[in-house]
Structure formats: structure tokens, C-alpha cells
Amino acid sequence: MKLLNVVRVLTVLIIAVALYAVGLIGSYILGASDWLKNYTASSATADTTAVVPYDTNFHALWTQPADWRLAKLAPEQRLKIDYGRELIAHTAEYLGPKGKVKANSNGMNCQNCHLNAGTQPWGNNYFAVQANYPKFRERSGTVENQIKRVNDCFERSLNGKALDSTSREMQAILAYIKWIGGDVPKKYTPRGSGIYKLKLMKRAADPDKGRVVYEQKCQSCHQANGEGVMAEGGRTYTYPPLWGERSYNNGAGLFRLSNLAGYVKYNMPFGATYERPQLSDEESWDVAAFVNSMPRPSKDLSKDWPNIAGKPFDHPFGPYADPFSEQQHKYGPFKPIKEWKEKHKKKS
Incomplete structure (x- = not known):
């Protein structure tokens, strides 16, 4: 008799717990349904014009080689690249009206137009030069090499005179430009190049x-x-x-x-x-x-x-x-x- 009473009590408890659980699940489903209805309604009336699209022109831009990689080069080549960087950054110190090497330009520096010595993304950098020269240019109507392009800058942007193609200065500038763009695939223009x-x-x-x-x-x-x-x-x-x-x-x-x-x-x-x-x-x-x-x-x-x-x-x-x-x-x-x-x- 006592055993029968225990079974009855347990049965009642199980049924009560089950009914409670069903109630919780039903409330959750009804709540989720209401939330879904409200979310759908608000989404339908949302101002989608406020969404700003992702602009790839300003993300994951190409960058210059890390300086530590210079240590892998032969000392002579490393010195040439370093001198080229110095000439781009401080052109007038060497080739300005009072230049240490010669008076050859107006006193501006190459990096006044080619920021951070030609390495600033969208700062008129040199990233694409090595990969794309020689190339045909409409301005001259000829296929130009890098020597011609560098001297164009001296004669136009620096309002000066062309450098001797065999000079130490020209060779250093070319070495530096090659270093900056050496990883760029041929005929490729990386994102962030130039202007x-x-x-x-x-x-x-x-x-x-x-x-x-x-x-x-x-x-x-x-x-x-x-x-x-x-x-x-x-x-x-x-x-x-x-x-x-x-x-x-x-x-x-x-x-x-x-x-x-x-x-x-x-x-x-x-x-x-x-x-x-x-x-x-x-x-x-x-x-x-x-x-x-x-x-x-x-x-x-x-x-x-x-x-x-x-x-x-x-x-x-x-x-x-x-x-x-x-x-x-x-x-x-x-x-x-x-x-x-x-x-x-x-x-x-």
C-alpha cells in the first residue's frame, strides 16, 4: 500500500514537471516568434543608405620591403640603396643650388612630391616603377626607361638639369627604386601605387x-x-x-x-x-x-x-x-x- 502511494506521488510530480517544461518551451517559441516579427518589420523599414560599403582602395595596400631585409644584401649594394634613399629624401643637400655634389635643381627634394622617400601609399610612391618600366609614354611618344623617367623629374618637378646616366647619384637612385619595387610582379600595379x-x-x-x-x-x-x-x-x-x-x-x-x-x-x-x-x-x-x-x-x-x-x-x-x-x-x-x-x- 505504501509502495502504491509512492508511485502515485512520483507520477504526479513527473506530470507536473513535464507540464511546466512544455509551458516554458511554448513561451520561448512565442517570444521568439514575436522577436522575429519585430526584427523583420524593423529591417524592412531600416535606412539601408546608412550602410557604408567597404572600399578596397584604402585597405591592404602595398608597402615597402622591411629594412631588415637590407642586411641580406652585399655591403656595396646596401650602401648604394642607402645613398639612393638619402638622395630622394634630401635631394637639395646634394643636388640643390648649394648642393654638396653639384648645383642641379631648384632646392626642393624628391620626397616633397614622393612622400616618405617614395614609400607612402597614395603618396606618389615608387611601388610600380620597377615592374612597369621600360614602357611607352604618350608624353614623349617613345618607350622610356627609368633613367628618362628620373631625369624628367629633375627637369620638371625640380626645374633643374638631367643627371648623367652613369653618375653615382643616378645609379643610387635606380638601385633604391628597384629595392622599393623589387617584390612587385612584372607589369603589375599594386593597390596604393602612385596618386x-x-x-x-x-x-x-x-x-x-x-x-x-x-x-x-x-x-x-x-x-x-x-x-x-x-x-x-x-x-x-x-x-x-x-x-x-x-x-x-x-x-x-x-x-x-x-x-x-x-x-x-x-x-x-x-x-x-x-x-x-x-x-x-x-x-x-x-x-x-x-x-x-x-x-x-x-x-x-x-x-x-x-x-x-x-x-x-x-x-x-x-x-x-x-x-x-x-x-x-x-x-x-x-x-x-x-x-x-x-x-x-x-x-x-
Whole structure:
């Protein structure tokens, strides 16, 4: 009799526990269902425009070889590369108006345009040079080697004279460029090479608006008259001149507005990088227009662009194969020019 009572009690307890468990599961299912309904409803009304797409142009960029790898090279080669780096970083110390080697340039340094001695991502770096030269360039209408390319910089950006191809300085610069780009596969251009190409504006770039940006963001370093700040000793510049007789001439790559705007956007003013830009796209275009509207040295460009149809959309000097004016080629809007060139390129 006692055993029967125990069995009855246990049976009741088991049934009670089972019913309680069923109730918990049912509540969980109902709660999950309500949550799913609410989540679905909120997702349907969510502002999907707030989602920022992943931009691969600014992630996993190519970088220079680690310095420790230099230790694996022969001492003579290592010294040559080190001298090449020094020449890029402090060009005027050796080849400026008061240079230790010779007076050969305007007092600017190569790294004023090729940041961090040509290693800054989107800072007009040298990453792709070794892999892509020799190559045909429309500007000269010839296949150019690296010697020609380096001397173009000396004659245009540094407004100076070409280096002897056999000189110690030229050979050191070539060794350094080879070191920087030695890991890049042939004919490949790594992400982050050169200068970032900004999206074109619908309007023309405005030098007057750019003047305001310059006064607010750039003048403290480059000065009101664009002359820059000379370093102690008078050999080189702490902040380079952006116009005037000591700046780059009208044949330099940065005299093309798209190049200067992209360079400014992700490198200027001081402290800006591709990770932390300080100017909007429009501010970058406008300040570039202001800087390139100011007086600077001239170079004989009569032998440039033998095929005028090969001139880029923002080459500021005619004649052109298209119907657009010099003014529009210099300041834009550039989209109509690019569309015209593309259309007629396909037809030809």
C-alpha cells in the first residue's frame, strides 16, 4: 500500500514537471516568434543608405620591403640603396643650388612630391616603377626607361638639369627604386601605387574657392606668397614652395589638376593621410586649381605629346584633338572631355 502511494506521488510530480517544461518551451517559441516579427518589420523599414560599403582602395595596400631585409644584401649594394634613399629624401643637400655634389635643381627634394622617400601609399610612391618600366609614354611618344623617367623629374618637378646616366647619384637612385619595387610582379600595379584618382566634379574647379582653402589650411606652412619655408643653412626647404621661381615648372606631373587634387586629398595639409584625410574632394580640387593658377617657371613643351590625341583630359596646353578649350582642360568640368575622347577613341 505504501509502495502504491509512492508511485502515485512520483507520477504526479513527473506530470507536473513535464507540464511546466512544455509551458516554458511554448513561451520561448512565442517570444521568439514575436522577436522575429519585430526584427523583420524593423529591417524592412531600416535606412539601408546608412550602410557604408567597404572600399578596397584604402585597405591592404602595398608597402615597402622591411629594412631588415637590407642586411641580406652585399655591403656595396646596401650602401648604394642607402645613398639612393638619402638622395630622394634630401635631394637639395646634394643636388640643390648649394648642393654638396653639384648645383642641379631648384632646392626642393624628391620626397616633397614622393612622400616618405617614395614609400607612402597614395603618396606618389615608387611601388610600380620597377615592374612597369621600360614602357611607352604618350608624353614623349617613345618607350622610356627609368633613367628618362628620373631625369624628367629633375627637369620638371625640380626645374633643374638631367643627371648623367652613369653618375653615382643616378645609379643610387635606380638601385633604391628597384629595392622599393623589387617584390612587385612584372607589369603589375599594386593597390596604393602612385596618386589616388579622385572622382571628377560636375563643375569646374574654382581657384577663388581654392584660395580660401589655402589661406585656412595651407598658408601656415607654405606661406602667403607660396614661397615655403627655407631650412636653417639655406640648402633645402622645411616646407617647399608651391609656386614661384623655386617651385615645379609647368611641365611637371603635378601641374595636371587631377594629379595635384588626388595628391592633396590624401596627403595634405600636414598630418593628413589616406586613413585620415582633412579636406573634402571639392576642397582638394579647388585648392589644386588655386595653386596651379599661380605663376611658376616655364619649360619648353614643344616636343611633348607628339600625338595630340594622346593628351590627357586635364593637360592644360593646346592644341587638342577635341573641341574643348584650354580653360576647360585646365580646370574642368572634365567629364565631357573624357566622354568625347572615349567616344572618338572607339570610332577610330
